[in-house]
Amino acid sequence: MADAQGVLVVGEVADGNLTGLTTELLGAGRRLVEKAGGKVGCLLVGAAVSGVANDAIAYGADVVYVAEDGAFEPYAAEAWLPAAQEAAAKASPAAVLLGQTSIGRDLAPRLAFRLGVGVSMDTVAIEYDSKLHFTRAAYGGNARAQLAPKSLPAVATVKGKSQDPLEPDSGRGGTVEHIAARPAADQARVKVLGQEKAKVEGVRLEDADVVVTGGRGLGGPEGFQALEELAAVLGGAVGASRAACDLGWYPPSAQVGLTGVTVSPTLYVAVAVSGASQHMAGMSGSKNIVAINKDPEANMVKAARFAVVADFKQVLPSLIEELRKLRA
């Protein structure tokens, strides 16, 4: 694609709305085309997605490609690929952006191989001078790698909260095009037998303005009760380190980090979490980190704005009480 130009965003819709990450991708796309030229396209795939086409335009899309069919859900790579390929052929973009989500992680590499191009996963920065540059973490977050595609389009998944969305503008103009590709449901080689969604009570972890996270140092699942109380006082959500999830103390959907959720709240309280690079990869964008850890040398203590070096069991009851007083 010699004349590849512009950006194609593969959007996601949840509960009838564009996901936050999709709006971030559209923002990133807009900023790229301002420098590099071309249009921002947004592919929406699913059973009922045309209803949010206008939202995609308001958040920065010029063209929305709609692939609407019940057979697209639940997601399966082989069902979505032909739709993504068709949209890429129509848009002929310089970059295809997806979110670093369950879908993006699964779809982006396969799409890249189908298009015969390279892919940058979990990208945190996208730059353009005369060519595209992607920056991503490697070595569990210890290193950063900057990559440039050798051919276009370049495919990239983008880390949540690494890009800012635009203010939605319902006056923006844009067009809607339909994608013809449909999954051949009877030929599906992967069949989804069932899904079990984690129950979310209160705010979702990735959207929460305050996140309270517990680690292996809690010593058992009971420790999370105090964290839930603390989160409730602060109006936040509870997360966990992988060590705590692997031990079965908290569900994997609450895992913060490289292989879990990315959060960037105003306040991140890490309780008995050491701050391994793979954990930091999911929360280092937090605006204010508080570490509660008995080890003054813990990486989380060094990364924090405020640290309490003590046994969490002796800190949390008073902290919850003091915060209740302040909030009253």
Next chain:
Amino acid sequence: MDMIVCIKQIPDPETPASAFKVDEAAKKVIPAQGTQPVVSPFDLQAAEAALRVKEQLGSGTIHVLSVGPAGAAQAIKQVLAMGADDGFLISGPGLDDPDAYATAQVIAAAAKKIGNVDAIFMGRQAADWDEGVVPMGVAELLGWPQVTVAKAVTAADGRLRVERVLQDGFETVEVITPAVVTISNELGDPRYPKLQQIMMAGRKPLAQWTAADLGLDAGQLQSRMELERLYVPVVESQVEVIEGESPAEMAANLARRLREARII
């Protein structure tokens, strides 16, 4: 069922940030002193998943495959000791620093050469570059379906039943073989080989192939991305350690500082 487990030998991912160094000019990681390379942890879990399927069926063959330097034979032997049947080490010209594209080409070609493979088990991502790209590449090159980020795999009527971990829950899928499956840590701990198994592993067959043996030429091993920079991001500590006579007093001071800083 004939299975391949793909493993990558990597620097120990638990290396503390303070010991982690990069040679920026060479764009390479300098291995931390005194640390030994390890099998990427998710790949040991991929081996465990394949072994469980073999045990469930009471039959089958497990091949272990690694693309990497000669030293990766050690990594292969570790998985042979866990119970895999034979090993394949693919190294040599053009394979010093293969990118995901080249690695997938090599694995797909090797799977064809091995032949009769029903499933390829891989890690959800290699714990050094953390890309999570090679498995989908292999699946695409072979024209097979993929099921990623699995926490349990069982065989059922020539198919695989796979429980996947999603960002917001779980999903059970059934996939027609041949297929590529990637395994996540939720599968649980991989088994430790017994001493006797470690000794026996040395006697299991380990073939050494080059890219040329697989019919791959230099053009097919060209990377698709150019690594422009590799560096360690600078993070400066600006921590304010909260003072106090007792943990309770520290807690009160923390609450006060958070309010003063208008964070709450």
